[in-house]
Amino acid sequence: MLKKLIELVRGKRVMLCTHWDADGVASGALIYHIIKPFALEINTVSKGKPFQIMKEDISEGSEVIICTDIQPSSEVLDMDAKIAYIDHHPFDAVNKVDFAVYDPDAQSAASLIFEKLMPDTNNPYFVFLALLGYFGDQGDRDAIPDTLRRKAFELIPELMQKRQSYYSDSYYYDIERYVSLLNTGKRRNWNGDIPLELLKTTDHYEPIVMGYHPLMEVLHSYKMELKSLYEQDVEVMDFGVAHCIIISNKKNIQGVLAAKHMKDKPIMVLNTVDDEVIGSLRVPDGFEFDAGSFLSAFNGKIEGFLGGGHEKAAGFTFSKKHLDLFLSMVKGCKTS
Incomplete structure (x- = not known):
């Protein structure tokens, strides 16, 4: 090979x-x-x-x-x-x-x-x-x-x-x-x-x-610059199948915030950047939930949605105009 x-x-x-x-x-x-x-x-x-x-x-x-x-x-x-x-x-x-x-x-x-x-x-x-x-x-x-x-x-x-x-x-x-x-x-x-x-x-x-x-x-200078952004106050909402945080930040920090605020169930952080939503989904150890499969299920159901990844960590992007639709669909998902 x-x-x-x-x-x-x-x-x-x-x-x-x-x-x-x-x-x-x-x-x-x-x-x-x-x-x-x-x-x-x-x-x-x-x-x-x-x-x-x-x-x-x-x-x-x-x-x-x-x-x-x-x-x-x-x-x-x-x-x-x-x-x-x-x-x-x-x-x-x-x-x-x-x-x-x-x-x-x-x-x-x-x-x-x-x-x-x-x-x-x-x-x-x-x-x-x-x-x-x-x-x-x-x-x-x-x-x-x-x-x-x-x-x-x-x-x-x-x-x-x-x-x-x-x-x-x-x-x-x-x-x-x-x-x-x-x-x-x-x-x-x-x-x-x-x-x-x-x-x-x-x-x-x-x-x-x-x-x-x-x-x-x-890279060390990048790390110091980003550190303060990880300490920002956020509102954690319970959407049933997962906790959810919505932020608006020019830096790609949603994955870190998801890991930081993850507790007893999956958590997704949605970052609205200009006209786009970039999201990260994390799953705690021991929790039966496949993040990649969960997000892949939205592909084709929301115009321009692209999501997928691994069992414990996955990501997604879509147009900001579909944010309310996505959130309503997440709320409608059944918990296991």
């Missing part, structure tokens, strides 16, 4: 497209470093609004388009270019691409790349990236795939040290501290271009964990 990917990009102009979150930029960086020695040129974009790669995202002259952790739109699939799709999100058009690494049961795109393309790697940076993506998509600490876990303790043991959580009786691994930092790009700039550039422009994790890569200072 790895050989097929290399032959697909060899001597070609490649457009590498990723989702804007930690798994998106980590999986994108993995593919970037894999194909860099073989491709003629690699341009990149990291986005999430909308949760699709559109024709206007593609650089002119691209001969191969690679999408990691994000889907190509129908118009991209119709372009005169080879399409590679590397993801774990359900995708009905996977049979239309030229190359696929696809498993909807995988925890993350980055861990999927590790499993399918490089399980025998002894590259510490590749293991670092695979774990960042795994934890970025809420991977269970006690369920890390066996090969990835073994390689992590073998190649990056200092980042697999257990730390006591400040907020609960549980623990976390040292490497998990870098996930939130990678997400600051999408929250401040509505794209993951800076975090992706960070991961592209080094071939070892040391400049990141030691903090001397120039872009680490940029």
Whole structure:
């Protein structure tokens, strides 16, 4: 499978497209470093609004388009270019691409790349990236795939040290501290271009964990800028099937607010930005509720609605003019 990917990009102009979150930029960086020695040129974009790669995202002259952790739109699939799709999100058009690494049961795109393309790697940076993506998509600490876990303790043991959580009786691994930092790009700039550039422009994790890569200072400044926004007062409304918060903020902070205010049932935060609503849905551990499936059910029922994701975390966008309709439909959903 790895050989097929290399032959697909060899001597070609490649457009590498990723989702804007930690798994998106980590999986994108993995593919970037894999194909860099073989491709003629690699341009990149990291986005999430909308949760699709559109024709206007593609650089002119691209001969191969690679999408990691994000889907190509129908118009991209119709372009005169080879399409590679590397993801774990359900995708009905996977049979239309030229190359696929696809498993909807995988925890993350980055861990999927590790499993399918490089399980025998002894590259510490590749293991670092695979774990960042795994934890970025809420991977269970006690369920890390066996090969990835073994390689992590073998190649990056200092980042697999257990730390006591400040907020609960549980623990976390040292490497998990870098996930939130990678997400600051999408929250401040509505794209993951800076975090992706960070991961592209080094071939070892040391400049990141030691903090001397120039872009680490940029991401830390983003983190400090965003911190005050997370402390804002909000009204939590009970819509039966889920709690709901509505905000209006130019920054992409709805996911953090959802995680912060989540209690005993799912919670969604809707952010009205200009003429659009961008939302995040989170589900507490132990609660039987599939966030991705819940939101996917609205696709096609509300004009322009695009939603989906994972069991515990999902996102959605739609036109602000349909806000009242969406809220009434949520209120009408049956609780389990």
